[in-house]
Amino acid sequence: MFKNNETAEIGRNKMLKKHIKNTVAIIAAATSFASIASAEINGPVNYIIPFGPGGESDISARLQQPFFKDKFGEDMVVSYQPGGGGAVGWASLNGLNGDGQTIMGVNLPHIIIKPAQKNVGFKTDDLNTFYMFHYTPDAIVVTADSPYQTLADLVADAKANPGQVTMSGSGKASANHLAQIKFDKLAGTLTTYVPFKGTGAAVTALLGKQTVAEWGYTTVGAKQGDAVRMLAVAMENRHPLFPDVPTFKELGYDMTGGAYRGIALPNSASAETTKMWSDMIAEINTDPAFQKKMLDGGFAMLDVDSAGMKDFMAARVEEYLKDAREAGLIK
Amino acid sequence: MEFSHFLSAMTPFNIALALFGVVAGTVIGSIPGLTATMALAVLVPITFSMDPASALILLGAIYTGAIYGGAYAAILLNTPGTPSAIATTFDGYPMAKRGDGDLAVALACFSSVFGGMVGAIALLLLAPPLSKVALAFGPVEYFWLSIFGLSLIASLSNGNLMKGLAGGAFGMILSTVGVAEISADIRLTFGSQVMIGGFGVVGALIGLYCIPVLIDLVATPERHLKVEENVKSVRISEAFKIAMRSKFNLIRSSVVGTLVGILPGAGGSVAGLVAYSEAKRTGKDHQKFGEGEPDGIIATESANSATVGGGFIPTLVLGIPGTPPDAIVLGALLVQGVRTGPAMFSQSGSIVYTFIYGLIIATILMLPAGLLIGRYAYKSIVTIPKAVLVPTVGFMTIIGTFAIRNSVSDVIIMLCLGVFGWLIARFGFAASPIVLGLILGPIAEQGFVQGWTIGAATNNLIGMFFGRPISQAIIAFTLMTLILPIYLAYKKQPHKEV
Amino acid sequence: MGTSSSKSQGQFGSLFISTLFIFIGLITLYDTTSYSDRDSQVFPQTVAIILIITAGTSLITRLLKPSNEGGFGEGIWWRRVLFISAMFITCFAMPIIGFLASGVIAFTSGLIAAMHDKWSFRTVLIYGCSGAIIMVSFFILFKFILFVPLP
Numbered sequence: 001m002f003k004n005n006e007t008a009e010i011g012r013n014k015m016l017k018k019h020i021k022n023t024v025a026i027i028a029a030a031t032s033f034a035s036i037a038s039a040e041i042n043g044p045v046n047y048i049i050p051f052g053p054g055g056e057s058d059i060s061a062r063l064q065q066p067f068f069k070d071k072f073g074e075d076m077v078v079s080y081q082p083g084g085g086g087a088v089g090w091a092s093l094n095g096l097n098g099d100g101q102t103i104m105g106v107n108l109p110h111i112i113i114k115p116a117q118k119n120v121g122f123k124t125d126d127l128n129t130f131y132m133f134h135y136t137p138d139a140i141v142v143t144a145d146s147p148y149q150t151l152a153d154l155v156a157d158a159k160a161n162p163g164q165v166t167m168s169g170s171g172k173a174s175a176n177h178l179a180q181i182k183f184d185k186l187a188g189t190l191t192t193y194v195p196f197k198g199t200g201a202a203v204t205a206l207l208g209k210q211t212v213a214e215w216g217y218t219t220v221g222a223k224q225g226d227a228v229r230m231l232a233v234a235m236e237n238r239h240p241l242f243p244d245v246p247t248f249k250e251l252g253y254d255m256t257g258g259a260y261r262g263i264a265l266p267n268s269a270s271a272e273t274t275k276m277w278s279d280m281i282a283e284i285n286t287d288p289a290f291q292k293k294m295l296d297g298g299f300a301m302l303d304v305d306s307a308g309m310k311d312f313m314a315a316r317v318e319e320y321l322k323d324a325r326e327a328g329l330i331k
Numbered sequence: 332m333e334f335s336h337f338l339s340a341m342t343p344f345n346i347a348l349a350l351f352g353v354v355a356g357t358v359i360g361s362i363p364g365l366t367a368t369m370a371l372a373v374l375v376p377i378t379f380s381m382d383p384a385s386a387l388i389l390l391g392a393i394y395t396g397a398i399y400g401g402a403y404a405a406i407l408l409n410t411p412g413t414p415s416a417i418a419t420t421f422d423g424y425p426m427a428k429r430g431d432g433d434l435a436v437a438l439a440c441f442s443s444v445f446g447g448m449v450g451a452i453a454l455l456l457l458a459p460p461l462s463k464v465a466l467a468f469g470p471v472e473y474f475w476l477s478i479f480g481l482s483l484i485a486s487l488s489n490g491n492l493m494k495g496l497a498g499g500a501f502g503m504i505l506s507t508v509g510v511a512e513i514s515a516d517i518r519l520t521f522g523s524q525v526m527i528g529g530f531g532v533v534g535a536l537i538g539l540y541c542i543p544v545l546i547d548l549v550a551t552p553e554r555h556l557k558v559e560e561n562v563k564s565v566r567i568s569e570a571f572k573i574a575m576r577s578k579f580n581l582i583r584s585s586v587v588g589t590l591v592g593i594l595p596g597a598g599g600s601v602a603g604l605v606a607y608s609e610a611k612r613t614g615k616d617h618q619k620f621g622e623g624e625p626d627g628i629i630a631t632e633s634a635n636s637a638t639v640g641g642g643f644i645p646t647l648v649l650g651i652p653g654t655p656p657d658a659i660v661l662g663a664l665l666v667q668g669v670r671t672g673p674a675m676f677s678q679s680g681s682i683v684y685t686f687i688y689g690l691i692i693a694t695i696l697m698l699p700a701g702l703l704i705g706r707y708a709y710k711s712i713v714t715i716p717k718a719v720l721v722p723t724v725g726f727m728t729i730i731g732t733f734a735i736r737n738s739v740s741d742v743i744i745m746l747c748l749g750v751f752g753w754l755i756a757r758f759g760f761a762a763s764p765i766v767l768g769l770i771l772g773p774i775a776e777q778g779f780v781q782g783w784t785i786g787a788a789t790n791n792l793i794g795m796f797f798g799r800p801i802s803q804a805i806i807a808f809t810l811m812t813l814i815l816p817i818y819l820a821y822k823k824q825p826h827k828e829v
Numbered sequence: 830m831g832t833s834s835s836k837s838q839g840q841f842g843s844l845f846i847s848t849l850f851i852f853i854g855l856i857t858l859y860d861t862t863s864y865s866d867r868d869s870q871v872f873p874q875t876v877a878i879i880l881i882i883t884a885g886t887s888l889i890t891r892l893l894k895p896s897n898e899g900g901f902g903e904g905i906w907w908r909r910v911l912f913i914s915a916m917f918i919t920c921f922a923m924p925i926i927g928f929l930a931s932g933v934i935a936f937t938s939g940l941i942a943a944m945h946d947k948w949s950f951r952t953v954l955i956y957g958c959s960g961a962i963i964m965v966s967f968f969i970l971f972k973f974i975l976f977v978p979l980p
Contacts, residue, residue: 046976053368054658062662066379077976079372081736083528084510084517088736091524102978118517120510121524166785172514172866192788194470194781195513197596200651200658204595207649208466210785223650223672297665365975373975493887497850500880504857507873514869519860549912550904552945718946719956722939723963725916726932730967733928734977743920750913758842758899776872784868 040276041100044075047263048104050089052082055198056136056219056299057105057261063293064133067284084120085171086110091121098268103277108132108260109320113173116321116330124317130274131281132262132304132312134294136217138179138234138255139245140167141206144227146213151231151251154213158189165191166211168202173329175259176202176215178320179234181327186253217258218242222298234258240295260302260316278306336681339384340688348389349693353700356396361412361708363404363537364731367397371659383667383682388689390663394656395447395639395693398599399701402439402632407432407556407712408724410541414532415599415635417766418607420540421487422620422627427556429623433709437570438625439632440701442581445574446633447694449585450592450640454647455687459676461641462648465593470785471796473596474778475805477771480601482812483608484764487621495764498755502768503775505530513777525740532600534732534745535769539762541728542749548721555717567702573625580610580626581633588634592641598654599635600770606634612812640690647675647683839899843891850884912942928979929968936960 047065049057061078068076081089089104090111096102106129114120140151148154158165169176172195180193194211196202199220206214207227214220218239221230230245234255238247248255263281265274282305284290291301304312324330339345359370370393378386401416406423419439426435453461468476481499488495508519509529520526548555574581584606591602610630611620620627642653643660650672652658664671669679676683712720732745752762786795796802857877861870915938922931940956971977 044976046978052658053372053655054652054661058658058662059665062375062666065376066666069376075376077373078375079737079976080368083531083736085512087510088528088738091527092738096978119522119524120517121527163788164790166788171512172868192784194784194788196781197512197777200595204466204645204649204651205469205781207651208469210469210781223670225670225672225674227672293668369975493883493890494847497847497880497883497887500876500883501850501853503876504853504873504880507857507876511866511869514864514866516864516866516869518864518869518873519857521860546909546913547904549908549939549942550906716956718940718944718952719959719963721912721943722936722960725912725939726936726964726967729916729919729932729935730928730971730979733923733979734971734975737978739920739923739980742923743917746913746916746920755846757901758839758846760846772872772876779872780868783871 041072041074043101044077045100046102047076047078048089048102049078049080050082050086050105051080052198053080054200056217056259057107059219059297060134060261060294060299061105063290063297064281064284067287067290068280071283071287072280085114087114087120087122090114090127093122093264094126094266094268096266098266098270098273100265100269100273100277103263103265106262106264108262108316109173109175109178109324112317112320113178113324113330116324117173124313126267127264128267128269128274129262129264129309129313130278130306131285132260132302132309133281133285134299135258135260135302136175136219136298137239137258137300138175139216139218139221140183140231141203141214141216141220141224141228142212142231143206143209144229146229148213148231149229151246151248154231155187155189158187158191162190163192165189165213166194167191167213167215168194168196168205168211169215170199170202171195171197173324175217175257177329178323178327179255179257180215182255182323183248183253185326186255217298218300219298221245222296235300239298239300241298257319258300262304274306281305336684337688339681339685340388340692345385345388345685345689346692346696348385349392349689350696350700352389352392353396353693353697354704356393356398357400357403357697357701357704358396359393360397360400361403362727362731363408363410363412363541364533364728364734366413366533366655366735367394368655368659369734370397371656375659375663378663379666383664383669383679384685384689386663386667387660387682387686388693390656390660391639391643391686391690392693392696394660395636395690395697396700397656398636398639399440399443399447399632399697401635402443402628403436403705403708404541406435406439406628407709408541409544410724410728411536413599414536414770415603415638416631417536417600417763417770418603418631419628419635421607421631421763422622422624425621425623426625426628430556431623432556432713433706434566434570434573434625435628436705436709437567437702438574438628440698440705441570441574442584442629442632443636443701444694444698445581446585446588446636447639447697448691449582449633450589450637450642451687451691451694452640453589453637454640454643454690455684458644458648461589461593461644464590465595465645465649465651465653467801468594469799470778470781471799472778472801472805473594473774474782474796475802475809476594476597476601476605477775477778479608479805479809479812480604480771481767481775482809483604484767485813486608486611486617486815487763488761489618489621491759491761494760498760498762498764499768502765502770503772504768505535505765506769506772507776512773513780528736528738528741530744530748530769531735531741532766532770533735534741535748536766537728537732538745538748539752539766541724542746543753543756543762545721545725545728546749546753548717555720556713574629577626577629580614580629584610584630584634585637588637589641591634592638592653593644595645595651595653596774597638598642599638601774602634602638602641603631604767606630608812609808612815617815636694643687643690647671650675837895837897838901839897840891840895842901843899844888847884847888847891851881851888854878854881854884908942911938915939915942923980928972929964932964932968936964 401412
């Protein structure tokens with residue numbers, strides 16, 4: 001009699017389990033259909049810049065703003081959340097709603113170097129970066145009336161007077177700083193890096209002759225026009241806006257790169273939402289009118305979408321961490 | 332500079348924009364926690380469909396109004412509506428407490444209009460040469476300027492010198508919390524992520540200035556501000572007369588404000604402090620400053636309004652923003668395809684000049700608009716029963732602090748600072764030195780470290796810090812400002828509070 | 830009052846806060862030892878030393894010359910406590926029950942704390958309604974016009 005009940009019970013359990021499995025499967029299918037169907041934007045999107053206004057991140061976001069409205073019909077609201085050199089914003093990203101209405105700008109090397117230094121509230125891999133849409137190539141900038149006509153002049157001066165060539169730049173352990181360290185290694189020179197709060201302050205210092213040169217970006221050259229001269233840019237080929245400025249590679253220094261900027265979603269966002277945003281930004285990025293505006297501003301275009309992001313980031317992580325370790329910035 | 336640009340600025344559309352901007356800006360600036368930067372950031376997309384000159388006029392008008400609007404909360408609630416109005420609390424609130432609040436508001440309006448005009452005219456006539464001033468200020472000059480600002484602590488702390496200095500030092504320590512700007516360290520966070528962003532100035536302002544006032548308001552049944560029974564409109568002419576009597580103060584403070592506005596990274600708060608310090612040092616009645624001296628308001632409000640025009644000088648001429656709102660304006664211009672920087676005055680001259688004239692018009696419009704809004708603001712604050720005023724302001728502090736960085740922890744920090752500020756104020760430690768330390772600390776630190784790095788690299792440390800003419804002038808002013816209160820403290824009775 | 834100068838509220842409070850500041854200065858100095866960059870240490874160390882010296886001087890002079898100055902003064906305590914604790918509770922409640930709901934907590938407590946006159950039906954109605962209007966208008970202003978993501 002026992003056995004019969006047991007078998008009946010086991011049988012009932014099996015049926016129950018099957019029912020549960022089926023129900024779960026149906027629910028899962030339904031929700032995934034729903035999320036595919038709901039991967040769209042409803043209402044204005046919030047584009048958070050983890051810095052104060054006026055920087056390159058802000059400018060590039062502002063350039064995207066009208067194109068977004070034009071193509072997708074919704075407002076893109078740019079807001080600022082400065083603090084900790086971006087850390088405050090990035091640390092709060094994954095606490096935000098992942099429905100696709102909120103995105104945040106991300107910057108390399110910041111999001112790689114900062115977590116490696118100390119506990120900043122986020123790890124590089126935590127951030128769901130779905131697109132890298134431009135970079136600002138490193139460039140050495142001097143004033144138009146500077147005695148340095150070419151990069152060779154600066155290198156010669158630095159070699160003759162080690163430590164006395166002062167170069168302003170934005171922040172420490174930043175793109176500018178890493179570029180200065182790398183170049184010093186390649187050229188065998190010893191220059192002094194003077195950190196300033198943001199590119200604007202670094203440019204002011206250069207123009208005011210507080211330092212003799214600046215580690216900046218091509219955007220500085222575009223903005224300041226005839227007031228400055230760029231000695232070299234860290235690109236594969238010369239920038240279309242500056243056909244007369246050689247690349248570091250041409251001059252014998254194997255250096256390309258700069259500060260990369262992209263956009264991320266909270267990591268609670270679904271794969272569909274991520275793909276949707278990746279496609280939207282890609283569409284803006286391939287618009288010739290947008291590209292012209294960016295290039296005119298001195299930016300350099302880049303297209304790394306959500307599919308290619310993993311490899312891109314892995315390569316950058318390796319590169320930056322190696323440079324930073326060699327420079328003694330991280331352990 | 333042609334007259335045609337003035338005419339294009341005078342179109343009905345542009346004038347309407349200017350008026351709307353000034354009114355909206357004033358309202359926004361008067362709410363603590365809402366800054367001009369925030370308002371501009373939100374309104375930039377509207378400008379995409381306008382032509383560049385009109386867009387600039389709108390943004391400039393909002394900025395102008397916001398800097399003025401900060402004075403309302405400063406005078407009537409002891410809380411700077413924007414950081415630029417910090418120094419306005421020194422004399423504004425005491426004046427309000429003794430029943431002269433409407434006088435103070437009217438004075439603030441006249442001074443702001445005058446200062447704004449001086450700044451705008453400087454922008455119009457002297458922009459290119461003045462932009463060189465921005466460049467001549469190197470890290471060392473910024474360092475000495477912040478020391479000068481900090482020396483104001485000494486003269487503010489009548490008789491409580493040690494406590495004032497301790498407060499200032501404490502404020503400077505607070506400013507180091509978080510990620511260091513010019514080095515790669517994270518400081519005083521004790522491993523937690525809450526403090527990575529550091530103590531924001533706006534939140535700290537609200538906490539240290541407003542919360543103690545509220546704590547005391549709930550505790551006693553007295554009215555918040557004394558109300559006189561006079562006809563309010565009489566005070567406008569009274570304010571005008573007072574302003575005219577202090578012509579020299581007005582002019583000097585406006586010039587100071589313009590110059591400080593030209594320096595990127597300084598801004599309205601520093602301008603107000605410097606102008607106040609000078610007004611106090613050279614004023615006939617040193618002691619009255621801080622107890623409701625109209626000259627104090629004249630100095631701070633004209634100076635901080637002058638930074639609007641002054642700040643646009645490096646923004647338009649060099650493409651380097653003088654203040655955060657300027658950075659937003661730069662962004663808006665860039666989207667429109669307008670190239671700022673050295674080429675702007677020559678290539679896009681019509682846009683620039685139309686804008687500057689529009690700014691002047693907006694400043695002029697601020698006079699009737701400001702007086703009207705001011706009278707209305709004063710009336711409402713004074714007649715609202717305290718039982719409703721306190722919770723309203725309390726609610727405002729919460730929502731305002733939250734809006735800065737969309738963070739609840741900011742609000743909690745603000746409240747903690749507020750309770751702390753109330754506590755220590757009971758025992759002789761004032762809030763203003765702490766705020767001064769918080770604002771000027773980063774400027775001092777960056778200036779020092781940068782100056783040291785350059786000086787050490789060029790083997791010229793002494794010359795770097797003491798050999799530059801502008802630095803020497805600032806050092807001289809600092810010494811003069813310091814000697815006065817120490818001398819006064821020495822003259823006072825021995826059994827004073829230390 | 831009956832307390833002597835050296836035991837008065839003002840005396841004790843002033844000494845306590847001076848000591849607190851000295852303590853803060855010491856903590857800062859300790860923290861600087863963990864920095865990797867010499868540049869980040871200079872300023873905090875200098876300022877911490879200034880803090881310790883000034884707070885110390887204030888401490889010593891107050892000890893040597895006790896006085897009655899300072900103190901909590903008049904004021905009804907429960908109102909203060911209610912007001913401040915309500916504000917704190919509002920902050921902690923915000924992520925859970927949303928902004929408007931927690932705002933109501935803050936507003937009502939503030940109302941009760943600040944209301945020294947007698948309550949009447951009329952005042953409850955008027956103050957309550959104006960409070961609601963104020964809160965809702967601010968909410969709309971911030972959330973929908975300024976796009977601040979209030980919970």
